[in-house]
Amino acid sequence: MKLDFSGLESSAPLYGGSNDLLFDGFSAAPAFDLPVTSNFDEYQKKSVQMVKPAKGTTTLAFIFKDGVMVAADSRASMGGYISSQSVKKIIEINPYMLGTMAGGAADCQFWHRNLGIKCRLHELANKRRISVTGASKLLANILYSYRGMGLSVGTMIAGWDEKGPGLYYVDSEGGRLKGTKFSVGSGSPYAYGVLDSGYRYDMTVDEAAELARRSIYHATFRDGASGGVASVYHVGPNGWTKLSGDDVGELHYSYYPVEPATVEQEMTEAVVA
Amino acid sequence: MSIFEYNGSALVAMVGKNCFAIASDRRLGVHLQTVATDFQRIFKIHDKLFLGLSGLGSDAQTLHQRLVFRHKLYQLREERDMKPETFASLVSAVLYEKRFGPYFCQPVIAGLGDDDKPFICTMDSIGAKELAKDFVVAGTASESLYGACESMFKPDMDHEELFETVSQALISSIDRDCLSGWGGHVYVVTPTEVTERILKGRMD
Numbered sequence: 001m002k003l004d005f006s007g008l009e010s011s012a013p014l015y016g017g018s019n020d021l022l023f024d025g026f027s028a029a030p031a032f033d034l035p036v037t038s039n040f041d042e043y044q045k046k047s048v049q050m051v052k053p054a055k056g057t058t059t060l061a062f063i064f065k066d067g068v069m070v071a072a073d074s075r076a077s078m079g080g081y082i083s084s085q086s087v088k089k090i091i092e093i094n095p096y097m098l099g100t101m102a103g104g105a106a107d108c109q110f111w112h113r114n115l116g117i118k119c120r121l122h123e124l125a126n127k128r129r130i131s132v133t134g135a136s137k138l139l140a141n142i143l144y145s146y147r148g149m150g151l152s153v154g155t156m157i158a159g160w161d162e163k164g165p166g167l168y169y170v171d172s173e174g175g176r177l178k179g180t181k182f183s184v185g186s187g188s189p190y191a192y193g194v195l196d197s198g199y200r201y202d203m204t205v206d207e208a209a210e211l212a213r214r215s216i217y218h219a220t221f222r223d224g225a226s227g228g229v230a231s232v233y234h235v236g237p238n239g240w241t242k243l244s245g246d247d248v249g250e251l252h253y254s255y256y257p258v259e260p261a262t263v264e265q266e267m268t269e270a271v272v273a
Numbered sequence: 274m275s276i277f278e279y280n281g282s283a284l285v286a287m288v289g290k291n292c293f294a295i296a297s298d299r300r301l302g303v304h305l306q307t308v309a310t311d312f313q314r315i316f317k318i319h320d321k322l323f324l325g326l327s328g329l330g331s332d333a334q335t336l337h338q339r340l341v342f343r344h345k346l347y348q349l350r351e352e353r354d355m356k357p358e359t360f361a362s363l364v365s366a367v368l369y370e371k372r373f374g375p376y377f378c379q380p381v382i383a384g385l386g387d388d389d390k391p392f393i394c395t396m397d398s399i400g401a402k403e404l405a406k407d408f409v410v411a412g413t414a415s416e417s418l419y420g421a422c423e424s425m426f427k428p429d430m431d432h433e434e435l436f437e438t439v440s441q442a443l444i445s446s447i448d449r450d451c452l453s454g455w456g457g458h459v460y461v462v463t464p465t466e467v468t469e470r471i472l473k474g475r476m477d
Contacts, residue, residue, distance in 0.1 A: 252476040
């Protein structure tokens, strides 16, 4: 049983007529065959539970006067077990747009790559780069069509287009929000606390990077499902650059160095009379 | 997540040559949120007997208070400290009393018995004793701890080497567990002295 995606067919005229062979596979959203089951509702319930939308992670992004700052941790957890401390959660969609990963890793990786393909096709078809608004709308529409099927995606699309810096939050429930400051994941309440109290629009790139790094560090301290490496990226008028990737274990001791405690009682050899 | 994973914990006890080490993590959490980074899980019963309690934090504290009470009564009656084997039987009996509404704890008992022979044992939450000659583990990071201890353990280590081994096993295991960590607390006990050390670990 194939789901019907004709409503999402792109109606933009392709340059040079209809080159069906080349573009057919990409213009529509990928169609997946549904499995043959006797009880589809039960199957659907189980598949939703499989990628539990726990979103054990911390990602954040904010707009300031010099562009967009994007930061994330790097821990992947399966329940209580840490399966990896070195997951790339900031996905490079193209040289001027970044996406963050929260939720199911496979879902985020696949759909961001799919979005990258669509953005490139838009560039080729329209001879200009796609806007952040357009890219986020493409992703949101695809995710909406899979609503209720158990996809788990909580992503932020950050980029720089003709209108300047752009930041959108898109999730697998089909929501899409434009904003200047977002944090997604189980560690987001802790990150918001630090981010909200330290944020100013007119920060320099270094100040903004330190704010982002600090927010991720505080989230990894308090949240059990966040940790590893705090990566910070900056999106400017010439595209994105990776600013830093600091291990949060070391960051803790650089922010809060351990002072040797004053010895209260020191044992000495007893003098035998 | 089960009730045993509500607070998160990691405990390990290891035997050396005429000495033992008992170590725990320092985190107290509420599911994924970390609430304290200096939680005490290892308690001294007397100079040669230590009790570690993993699992639910409030049951660990209550059980510790109950057991200290029973031990003090024993001290008054018998005018001596309890042997570790006897204490283990006491803990097992106290846990089984609550068979149908148990304490959600897994104790780790470590002590020096007659002739300063090291004794370690662990139990499940209803008192099934498991004696071991090398090491025992408990807590949310127990599977990682089993692997780490199994590969790092050597028989008859002296107290310096034992401290290094226990610390490495503990730190590497809690670095693979979301619910335990934020430092380590290690006690190394020989017939003449007790050394307490705090380990610097990853705070994430």
